Amino acid sequence: MSQTNEMSNDIKGFDPKILGFFCHWCCYAAADSAGVARYQYPPNIRTIRVMCTGRLDFRFVLEAFRCGVDGVFTGG
Amino acid sequence: MEAGRSPNIEILTNATLHSVEGKPGAFNALVHQEPRYIDEDKCTACGMCKMYCPRPVADFYNESLAVIHAPRIDYPQAIPSAYYIDPKACLRVNYETCNLCAQTCTAGAIDFSQKPKDVELNVGAVILAPGFGKIDNQVLSRFGYGRFPDVVTSYEIERLTCASGPSEGHVIRLSDGRAPKKIAFLQCVGSRDETCGNGYCSSVCCMYAFKEAAIIKEHEPEVDITFFFMDVRTQGKGFDEARKRAESKYSFRVVRARVPRVEQVDGKLGLVWVDEEGTSRNELFDMVVLSVGLEAPEDAHIISAAAGCELNHYEFAKTSVQNPLTTTRPGIFTAGAFQGPKDVPESVTQASGVAALASELLADARGTRTVTLTYPEEDRTLLEEEPRIGVFVCHCGVNIAGVVDVKAVRDYAATLPNVVLYDDVLYSCSQDALKGIAQKIKNNRLNRVVIAACSPRTHEPLFQDTLKSVGVNPALFEMANVRDQCAWVHAHEPEAATQKSKDLVRMAVAKARLLTPLESQTVGVNPRALVIGGGGAGMTAALSVAEQGYECLIVEKNDVLGGNLARLKWTADGQDAPRILKEMIDRVRKHPKIKVLLGAKLESVSGYVGNFVSTVKVKEKVQTIEHGVILVATGAKEYRPKSYLYGENDRVMTQLELEERLAKGKTSLKNISNVVMIQCVGSRGDDMQHCSRLCCTQAVRNALKVKELKPDANVFVLYRDMRTYGFHEDLYSAARRKGINFIRYDLENRPEVLKNKASGLTVRFFDKLLGDTLDLDADLAVLSVGVEPTDNTGLSKLLKAPLTQDGFFLEAHAKLRPVEVAVDGIYLCGLAHGPKSLDETVAQAKAAAAKAVIPLAKGRVSVTPLVSHVDQGVCIGCGLCESLCPYKAIELVKVDKRKKAQTITASCKGCGICASHCPTLAISMGGFTDEAIFAQIHAFAQQEQEVR
């Protein structure tokens, strides 16, 4: 694993584009319950709903990065 | 949730039962309904009225730990999803003033002119499931509840640990809001306590105490927790094992003592108790949790008067072991906690069991009153045209529009390719808006619809129904979640939320463009059930299926019906077991719809729900049978101990053998004066890990029988935990009153059975109170042997139904689907599911019958279209998908001599593991094709610059 420096040298103005793959039954439901409770969190993530994390093919992740996405957050 | 939407369930809230007249099959019931002051159809639960109401009220839902207003909804996901006004608190109702909420309500749903009304319903059967009541505070005040703020009940802990509860999940002391360091759980508060009339055991508090403690440890890892138990009664399936895991993982301290009262000692709570060695101890705690028991419902008398059925001496419903779900009045049934204190899995099982009873009673009236919605034919021509997408962006009142610039998102949608209609809607889920959307779909001949609103998890079926009502295939629909995962969670960043909404809409439209219509498959059902096992469970289930009007075939491997039931002499409440068995066998033999195959063994099972084909071998002759469902009732067997000199000395016997001996009456105890019983032989850590649940009750009943036949006999019971849960506790207290000695031992020093010189037996054990080992000479040593599962591995492979580590069958979901197996169409009941008493077996057998009859009654099984589809041209038959599928819903078949994969649509759950692991990408998932997901990825990466 490359050793990224932990001190937050937050590059000014950099707003990362993050793609989420969420399982309908678990993580998507957790996101909904966070919404119901009105928790706030950064808006950088856009989610694609799948019926189960098992549906994810590594082709999807590679395709996402190939299109210049800065991060992929998969939630099962 | 589903109950709210089913067309055949009408929910009457704020309503109570006034009276029931008539006879089974034709009752008319009078129901009294209090007004809600809000029209359920109009209200969209937007919450505006709550904000304007000046009247603060204690929120009884959150155990009055939070404050809310007169107009409210218990919790966001409540069903019916409409607000109501608390008549006691509302100024308008009591003093004709205010009316603020009525003015602010944009949907015009508030209507103070509503009056209480009486409704008369004529029904075939009545089911009483009013649940249980709370232990009144007077009993709790002994422990300082009400005087000291840090003494809380287990309900309050449930609310404190709840993330959406008053303290957002942080467990705090109510006195100073700080997190407690030391917490004490006091068990048996308000149960096993004759002083408050609750002599019974509430069966659930031990387990929920451990659960709550585990959750507290997750929130506050450094808190340490002590339990004060008399007996640790975690006898449910998998409970003991979970308790041991929690105990070791969180290092809980378990003290065997009953704390009489709680004192306040400078800000802390002092507890006093006597431990097992007889020394008195005291300790200080930051917080005390009272594990309150389950009381009969407060209005038990009113209900029993209205329904005309009797209550037992604890004011729960009076029922018998033989038919635990029927009250004393025919046609009136009962289920859940009102029948007796129990936990959720048993309540759910009884609920299905009661459904079976009602379905048996009203078998020939099935389907006469149900309403089934009809949908117009799907318009084929729409699909030939290129995609015509309609985008509707919802305001959801202020929930979305308050943060996201809905108009901008709507106009942005117009710029996307193939979008021919774009609109914004105030409340897209309200009845009138749905009609409007349906109209627009029709007029603009839309063949794809995207709605940007809330979560598809809650509202997708509702919108899909709207598409169906105008002849558009429901699969041609996609939602963008711009509320729960956007507006609500980025409330302080409106521009970012608006940008995110645009992106989500673009991604939804990209997917919508590639959506293809999916037919929801329906498969015919062969209306016949196959019951494996002819014991008590198998026969009860078969009788219930037959009574509900469907043929069933019992396959029993022995040459006689009865299974373990044949060995019982009397039931827990003293009825004559052989008589019950004989009656049951006669009914089975005489029932026209039941066929029995004795000495029969199941050879093979193939097919899926509705269309099973099995072969059964009867004395070397093989028969093939076609049937729709399978009920597993293979039971279990009595554990055969290898120790305690069992088998070497005829004075050492099991409880069942003692029962058979006692049935011969007085003569069987001629020269017997000392009887010593040893509990947990084989179970709980010996050969088997699980607790066999019924041996404690069996032991106590046999001990009482011995005392009855020979009052001067001495009876000793060496136990680890006396688990006479529920009303069986009465037997335990009766036994103690009759002078039967109960002595506790623990795992370290187990009792031993030894031969003594005078050809008698001595039982050696360590007595904690005296701190010394004692020898007891015994004329009879009776071992309470547990229930051991039969070797189910063969059947499990045949049915592809998994087993638990203990060797019993694993149910689909412990709480919500306790009588079904993960594989559709296979149902489970009796000892095969786990050790249980006769009345629990009967209830579970009825429940399994109810669930099994559902597909038979419907005649067809419809499958949600999100299933896998194999392109057999591309498939190379490598079999990877078949080996990985968790539901065995894809198999290799021969297609003109070459192996190809093929989906079993009825069993496929749509998870997509086969599609993501297929080497040649031959499998596509309905609704979630690779292309659709790639389109969404590309749409996401496109950002703003690509504008048409």
Place this chain on the structure above:
Amino acid sequence: MADKSGSVLILGGGIAGIQSAMDLAELGYYVYLVEKKASIGGVMAKLDKTFPTNDCAI
């Protein structure tokens, strides 16, 4: 028996009431679910997590 009514009245909208209502609806009967409070769910709706799978009680 005279013609039987194909509907059932269930008193109590807790987990037991709801479960039997759904089963009976599936078995082809019309169900009246009578609940004394303003929303169904009974005590189970108040619980945060349910044992043993700890998924949400609601």
Place this chain on the structure above:
Amino acid sequence: MAETCRQVLKDCGVSPERLSLKWASASEGPRYVQMVTEYVRHIKTLGSLGSAEGEAGQDALTRLDAAGAASAVSKIRTAYGNMAKKFHEANNPDAYTPEAMETAVREKVMPGFREERLGQEVLMRLGAEGIAGSLLCGLLGAKEDEFEKVMTGLVKKGKVKAEGEIFKPA
């Protein structure tokens, strides 16, 4: 799946920390929020794709392109599928330890995957006038022996022809 992705990303010069796989049950809203917030902050420290320390900048995108093409080749997917099958049929939940998965992917899937990715990348990089072997090997960031193996494979398959030092599309 996640472990395979991480090792492929690392092979393409993208920091594997950009992919996260977390579990949140339906009622664990707050836990989900905490995970997402922390993840976004971590990505912010990494900076945009390719710019983080140890990443291959512009090259990463070409390598990802090649990896994407490689991930559709049935030989690679069969290796991946068989590995999953072995874990699944062991039917022993404790076998899914991070170390076991890491070694299984590194030994069973990565060799084939890397070779295929390099092959795809060569085809993508070869312009009409071809590129010198040594320069191409540097561009790919491949070792000598690896490069030889990939090139001989491509030549044998007739996809590339070698003229002295220069390789050209066939």
